[in-house]
Amino acid sequence: MDEYDSGKRPEPEDEGSTAPLPEKVTVGGSPTYRIDRKLGKGGFGQVFVGRRIGAGPGAVEVALKFEHRSSKGCNYGPPYEWQVYNALGGSHGVPRVHFKGRQGDYYVMVMDMLGPSLWDVWNNNSQTMSIEMVACIAIEAISILEKVHSRGYVHGDVKPENFLLGPPETPDERKLYLVDLGLATKWRDTSTGLHVEYDQRPDVFRGTMRYASVHAHLGRTGSRRDDLESLAYTLVFLLRGRLPWQGFQGEDKGFLVCKKKMATSPETLCCFCPQPFRQFVEYVVNLKFDEEPNYAKCISLFDGIVDPNPYIRPINTDGAQKVPFVISFDMFRHLMNLHVLIYEFGYVKLIYQVGHKRGRLTMEEEDGQPNKKIRMGMPATQWISIYNARRPMKQRYHYNVADARLSQHVDKGNEDGLFISSVASCSNLWALIMDAGTGFTAQVYKLSPQFLDKEWIVEQWEKNYYISAVAGANNGSSLVVMSKGTQFLQQSYKVSDSFPSKWINKKWREGFYVTAMATAGSRWAIVMSRGAGFSAQVIELDFLYPSEGIHHRWDSGYRITSTAATRDQAAFVLSVPRRKPADETQETLRTSAFPTTHVKVYSFVIIRGFYVFLPDTGFIYIYLPLFFQEKWAKNLYIASICYGRTVS
Numbered sequence: 001m002d003e004y005d006s007g008k009r010p011e012p013e014d015e016g017s018t019a020p021l022p023e024k025v026t027v028g029g030s031p032t033y034r035i036d037r038k039l040g041k042g043g044f045g046q047v048f049v050g051r052r053i054g055a056g057p058g059a060v061e062v063a064l065k066f067e068h069r070s071s072k073g074c075n076y077g078p079p080y081e082w083q084v085y086n087a088l089g090g091s092h093g094v095p096r097v098h099f100k101g102r103q104g105d106y107y108v109m110v111m112d113m114l115g116p117s118l119w120d121v122w123n124n125n126s127q128t129m130s131i132e133m134v135a136c137i138a139i140e141a142i143s144i145l146e147k148v149h150s151r152g153y154v155h156g157d158v159k160p161e162n163f164l165l166g167p168p169e170t171p172d173e174r175k176l177y178l179v180d181l182g183l184a185t186k187w188r189d190t191s192t193g194l195h196v197e198y199d200q201r202p203d204v205f206r207g208t209m210r211y212a213s214v215h216a217h218l219g220r221t222g223s224r225r226d227d228l229e230s231l232a233y234t235l236v237f238l239l240r241g242r243l244p245w246q247g248f249q250g251e252d253k254g255f256l257v258c259k260k261k262m263a264t265s266p267e268t269l270c271c272f273c274p275q276p277f278r279q280f281v282e283y284v285v286n287l288k289f290d291e292e293p294n295y296a297k298c299i300s301l302f303d304g305i306v307d308p309n310p311y312i313r314p315i316n317t318d319g320a321q322k323v324p325f326v327i328s329f330d331m332f333r334h335l336m337n338l339h340v341l342i343y344e345f346g347y348v349k350l351i352y353q354v355g356h357k358r359g360r361l362t363m364e365e366e367d368g369q370p371n372k373k374i375r376m377g378m379p380a381t382q383w384i385s386i387y388n389a390r391r392p393m394k395q396r397y398h399y400n401v402a403d404a405r406l407s408q409h410v411d412k413g414n415e416d417g418l419f420i421s422s423v424a425s426c427s428n429l430w431a432l433i434m435d436a437g438t439g440f441t442a443q444v445y446k447l448s449p450q451f452l453d454k455e456w457i458v459e460q461w462e463k464n465y466y467i468s469a470v471a472g473a474n475n476g477s478s479l480v481v482m483s484k485g486t487q488f489l490q491q492s493y494k495v496s497d498s499f500p501s502k503w504i505n506k507k508w509r510e511g512f513y514v515t516a517m518a519t520a521g522s523r524w525a526i527v528m529s530r531g532a533g534f535s536a537q538v539i540e541l542d543f544l545y546p547s548e549g550i551h552h553r554w555d556s557g558y559r560i561t562s563t564a565a566t567r568d569q570a571a572f573v574l575s576v577p578r579r580k581p582a583d584e585t586q587e588t589l590r591t592s593a594f595p596t597t598h599v600k601v602y603s604f605v606i607i608r609g610f611y612v613f614l615p616d617t618g619f620i621y622i623y624l625p626l627f628f629q630e631k632w633a634k635n636l637y638i639a640s641i642c643y644g645r646t647v648s
């Protein structure tokens with residue numbers, strides 16, 4: 001249980017688990033069942049064997065899942081899981097629900113009785129499992145997930161405990177089932193048929209940490225790729241007996257587990273596993289949010305390590321072999337001569353043939369080029385700069401500025417009518433962007449050895465200055481810039497050891513928006529303001545540069561308005577401005593050196609005019625002659641800059 005997020009998967013409620021269960025159960029027109037031995041207990045429910053009263057000794061047993069009406073899952077009436085069983089129950093690999101209803105204080109679901117979970121099997125077999133068994137599980141589990149997904153749902157909690165075999169010593173004992181649908185969500189809107197929209201809520205985690213996808217850790221909307229990533233971790237766990245991110249404890253466990261997942265390359269994760277497992281991990285971690293997984297291709301990866309004769313495989317792999325098409329009588333006769341055919345649930349199952357028909361393509365071969373590897377385990381630290389289209393204006397960059405040189409640059413800028421628009425820090429040296437387009441009327445700044453000097457900030461607030469830019473250095477010192485002439489009405493800031501998503505959420509509800517961010521080591525400072533001129537705001541927080549998320553947001557009209565990064569994580573705040581700018585162009589750039597030396601920036605800068613570069617001072621003056629202004633295709637100026645973790 002320690003691996004559940006306490007907010008989402010509650011410990012069994014005392015009241016719920018101790019309230020007496022009825023001796024006999026009859027719900028929703030079911031026969032009467034006597035409650036027999038306990039099969040298991042989860043965060044929400046308790047499961048018992050049900051024996052039909054009056055039936056002979058050979059009568060089929062059922063599983064009875066009880067959820068107390070006061071359990072968190074039943075806040076709004078019957079458990080949410082019931083709805084999902086309505087849609088999925090009886091789909092290949094999902095147990096059938098026969099009856100459901102309320103009896104006394106309990107909601108009861110009468111379902112197929114199943115056997116041990118894959119975790120039980122692994123545990124009872126000295127915590128090991130054969131390669132062939134795991135490969136069969138892979139094949140069957142992928143096909144079960146394909147069926148679940150084809151009905152519009154994502155399971156959301158794929159793990160060894162949630163895969164059950166059929167009851168031992170029955171014809172179903174080699175069948176695999178997926179249970180616990182309480183965290184299932186829709187990936188496709190039922191009425192429109194469209195993929196649900198992308199979102200990220202960094203403070204929301206649902207699922208089980210050990211097996212959760214990196215996207216689930218980061219609070220992204222669940223989609224088909226997440227089930228497959230959790231399945232990949234499930235398979236590696238069953239093979240290796242351990243995952244590299246086990247053993248973290250404490251409050252920041254989720255952060256540490258996610259960081260380790262990001263830092264573990266598929267090669268490292270699968271170094272003791274046969275090649276197909278590595279290929280599977282590589283494929284699933286590279287899936288896009290709304291990409292349709294190629295289930296058949298994934299299944300075919302494992303063909304080579306399972307017995308070609310499905311009858312002697314340790315797990316039934318029926319799901320992967322069902323061929324849902326209608327064949328003509330002639331074709332049927334022809335096939336009868338060659339193969340065994342079995343009718344099942346209206347499908348013709350082609351035994352033996354199908355495994356060979358499916359090509360054994362690796363992911364690389366079919367795509368023509370190797371997949372881009374996003375999880376290499378090698379952190380890169382870079383400058384991240386954001387450029388907005390603006391009317392032509394003066395903008396100066398100063399970088400590698402030591403504390404003692406700061407005032408010299410700022411004073412010179414102020415003399416020329418420029419104010420600081422952004423600040424950043426790298427290796428305890430400051431970077432300053434000064435320009436003529438801030439709209440400020442006055443500005444003060446403070447360099448202090450602590451990460452945001454509260455006393456000074458409060459003093460300036462009283463004089464109607466508001467924080468307009470902030471940066472922190474690795475040594476913990478900070479540079480805070482406060483300006484007059486902003487549109488802010490009220491301001492609040494927070495310094496914390498991890499990214500303060502919850503606080504930001506609370507402030508959003510009060511009408512504040514993030515207007516500046518900084519980091520010092522692994523600490524974060526977030527500044528939020530009322531009257532920020534935004535109508536909506538979201539956060540992308542990742543261990544890499546979250547290009548996919550940023551593109552989804554851009555398409556919905558969001559633009560990056562603040563950036564900050566530690567050595568591990570990069571945060572991007574994206575906002576919808578109340579007043580749309582004439583030109584919404586925005587570009588981002590990641591460079592290992594300060595961006596003025598980067599070729600792309602050169603192309604903006606050189607064609608824009610002349611500049612004087614004085615390397616020993618790190619000072620660049622960009623001079624903009626009028627006749628060039630009309631020729632600029634993109635008037636792009638740095639709007640935000642930070643230094644930290646980007647890609648690996």
Ligand SMILES: Nc1ncnc2c1ncn2[C@@H]1O[C@H](COP(=O)(O)OP(=O)(O)OP(=O)(O)O)[C@@H](O)[C@H]1O
Nearest residue numbers: 039040041042043044045047063112113114180182
């Ligand atoms: N149909 C079944 N047949 C046999 N055993 C079952 C069946 N359904 C559930 N179990 C057992 O009961 C346990 C709890 O069931 P389930 O996971 O559905 O409950 P839950 O409260 O939703 O759990 P969780 O905390 O994982 O969400 C399972 O781990 C399994 O061991």
